[in-house]
Structure formats: structure tokens, C-alpha cells
Amino acid sequence: MCNTTSSRIGVAIGYRDxxxxxxxxxxxxxxxxxETLLRGTLAARFYYVHAIDYDRGGEWTGKSVMCTRNKEFTIRxxxxxxxxxxxxxxxFEVDTGEQKSWTIQLTDTTGNAPARP
Structure with missing residues (x-):
């Protein structure tokens, strides 16, 4: 996962094992x-990402609703x-196309609030 913005970002992921x-x-x-979020070969084709811009507010979000919490977590x-x-x-859903590795880039749109990829 790469953060191309000028803000600190918090990232959560979801996947099926x-x-x-x-x-x-x-x-x-x-x-x-x-930052490498998952080490080794990817185990699934689809991964899901939720991210928060700590400095400017805003988030990267999507339609797939999953569980989170404010502190560090692993939730089944x-x-x-x-x-x-x-x-x-x-x-938001990321289709890796069954690749062995994948990098997601979180970006700004116009320098204002974060945008969904």
C-alpha cells in the first residue's frame, strides 16, 4: 500500500481466507x-480497503460493509x-486478477479531500 498524499493515512483491509x-x-x-500489509503470496483475488486521512479528514470508502474498531484489530x-x-x-473492492502481489496507491484528487480509487 502506498500513500502518495501529503497526509498521514490509516488503513484497514478485509479479505476472505x-x-x-x-x-x-x-x-x-x-x-x-x-507499507507491506500482507507478506508472501496473496491468498485471495479480492481484497477490500478502508482508509482515513488523519491530517485533513476524509476517507477512502466503498459499498462493502465490514467490521472495524478504533484501536488495532483483527476481526473474524x-x-x-x-x-x-x-x-x-x-x-472498496480491489480485484488483483489473481496476481501473486499487488500494490494499491492512495491518491488525492485535487489536493482537497481524499478520493476513492
Whole structure:
């Protein structure tokens, strides 16, 4: 994951493994910095991303609702988030095309609020 903005970014990801859905976060990306979120060969074709701009506000979001929380987390399952004491957030889908590795770039649109990829 690469942050091409001038802001600090928090990133959460969601994906499906052999046991079902899992969401993980938060990775903190420095301005114009990159971070490896998952090591090794990708295990799924589709990954889901939710990111927050800590400095200017705004977020990268999508239609796939998954569980998150304010602190570092690993959450199994995407159902009943609120009833289980978690928050809900929209994640955007990334189709890796079954590649072995993939890099996502979070970018600004016009230097104002973050844009969805």
C-alpha cells in the first residue's frame, strides 16, 4: 500500500481466507510512504480497503460493509458488527486478477479531500 498524499493515512483491509472473512487494521502510512500489509503470496483475488486521512479528514470508502474498531484489530466475520461491539465501515473492492502481489496507491484528487480509487 502506498500513500502518495501529503497526509498521514490509516488503513484497514478485509479479505476472505480458508476460515471466512477477516478484517485487520490499522496500518499507519506516512506521507508519500509505502507499507507491506500482507507478506508472501496473496491468498485471495479480492481484497477490500478502508482508509482515513488523519491530517485533513476524509476517507477512502466503498459499498462493502465490514467490521472495524478504533484501536488495532483483527476481526473474524463481517456480520453483526455493532452487536459484537465493533464499528461498521465501507470498504472498496480491489480485484488483483489473481496476481501473486499487488500494490494499491492512495491518491488525492485535487489536493482537497481524499478520493476513492
Amino acid at each position: 480458508a476460515q471466512g472473512w477477516i478484517t485487520e487494521g490499522w496500518w499507519n502510512l506516512a506521507p508519500r510512504g509505502c 466475520g463481517i456480520e453483526d458488527c455493532l452487536a459484537r461491539g465493533y464499528d461498521r465501515a465501507g470498504f
